[in-house]
Amino acid sequence: MNTSVVSIQHNLLQKHRQDSKERGHVSIDSVGISFGNGPDRNIAVHETSLNIEPGEFVCILGPSGCGKSTLLNSVAGYVKPTTGRVLVDNAEITGPGPDRGMVFQQYSLLPWKTVLENIAFGPRLAGHSAAECHSIARTFLAMIGLSKMEKRYPGELSGGMQQRVGIARALANYPSVLLMDEPFGALDAQTRLMMQESLLDIWSEFGTTVLFVTHDVDEAIFLADRILIMSASPGTVIADLKVELERPRQSDMATSDLFISLKRTCLQYIRAESMKAFEQRECE
Ligand code: ADP
Ligand code: MG
Numbered sequence: 001m002n003t004s005v006v007s008i009q010h011n012l013l014q015k016h017r018q019d020s021k022e023r024g025h026v027s028i029d030s031v032g033i034s035f036g037n038g039p040d041r042n043i044a045v046h047e048t049s050l051n052i053e054p055g056e057f058v059c060i061l062g063p064s065g066c067g068k069s070t071l072l073n074s075v076a077g078y079v080k081p082t083t084g085r086v087l088v089d090n091a092e093i094t095g096p097g098p099d100r101g102m103v104f105q106q107y108s109l110l111p112w113k114t115v116l117e118n119i120a121f122g123p124r125l126a127g128h129s130a131a132e133c134h135s136i137a138r139t140f141l142a143m144i145g146l147s148k149m150e151k152r153y154p155g156e157l158s159g160g161m162q163q164r165v166g167i168a169r170a171l172a173n174y175p176s177v178l179l180m181d182e183p184f185g186a187l188d189a190q191t192r193l194m195m196q197e198s199l200l201d202i203w204s205e206f207g208t209t210v211l212f213v214t215h216d217v218d219e220a221i222f223l224a225d226r227i228l229i230m231s232a233s234p235g236t237v238i239a240d241l242k243v244e245l246e247r248p249r250q251s252d253m254a255t256s257d258l259f260i261s262l263k264r265t266c267l268q269y270i271r272a273e274s275m276k277a278f279e280q281r282e283c284e
Pocket of ligand 1: 065067068071233
């Protein structure tokens with residue numbers, strides 16, 4: 001391969017790693033989000049404020065329907081806050097942008113493009129040459145351990161592999177923030193554990209802020225530096241817990257005293273909030 005293309009790619013990654021110590025600060029400032037008007041008005045997110053530091057791995061944990069996706073979508077720029085504002089690196093979010101990569105539960109790859117072309121798609125839109133795009137895509141393919149699959153189509157890959165390609169595709173834009181909405185929710189338990197380990201490897205290599213939505217307590221503790229627990233609908237952050245487990249995380253940490261005591265705390269919050277959500281539905 002052309003050595004100048006490889007060195008451009010190498011420089012991009014180096015620069016990203018340096019910048020990631022300063023880039024990727026997220027500020028959610030008195031954000032409230034409602035849908036509909038009048039009697040049909042539905043408050044999805046109650047006034048919420050929080051700060052996430054560059055490079056932090058933060059999990060948002062909460063019962064179903066509490067507004068996790070809505071809050072994440074306001075950072076992605078898909079949903080405009082009704083009140084308050086979201087800032088990334090001091091710039092107010094007014095819409096989606098390549099500085100924020102998104103990974104959904106559905107793999108959302110382009111089925112008619114190969115794995116390599118799927119990952120190269122973002123850099124292509126950003127105006128890189130075809131050779132640069134392929135070089136960028138190959139770097140991320142190597143990072144997710146799927147170099148041999150570059151000519152395959154998404155339909156030929158397992159769910160776990162497709163989701164790894166989804167992560168590589170989001171990273172290929174060199175985002176300062178990676179937003180993940182229950183990305184492993186559709187995977188079987190074993191694949192899910194492998195994906196969690198794989199994501200932590202990628203995160204430590206790539207260096208970026210991660211905002212990860214889940215309703216799975218074990219997943220949140222295994223991954224996060226910090227867990228933000230949301231209340232039942234209308235959701236707001238009711239607890240901000242630091243996960244002091246050392247890194248790299250190992251699967252056997254799940255039996256440690258620290259993990260178990262944190263799990264107990266999280267489950268108490270989630271149970272209480274799920275009960276409230278259940279009672280609200282019963283009263284409707
Ligand atoms: P979670 O991700 O925690 O399960 P969501 O953020 O998807 O919760 O939804 C929170 C609330 O907002 C729910 O009551 C849901 O029905 C409502 N909601 C989400 N998106 C929309 C939308 N586009 N239009 C109307 N209501 C919505
Ligand atoms: Mg959701």
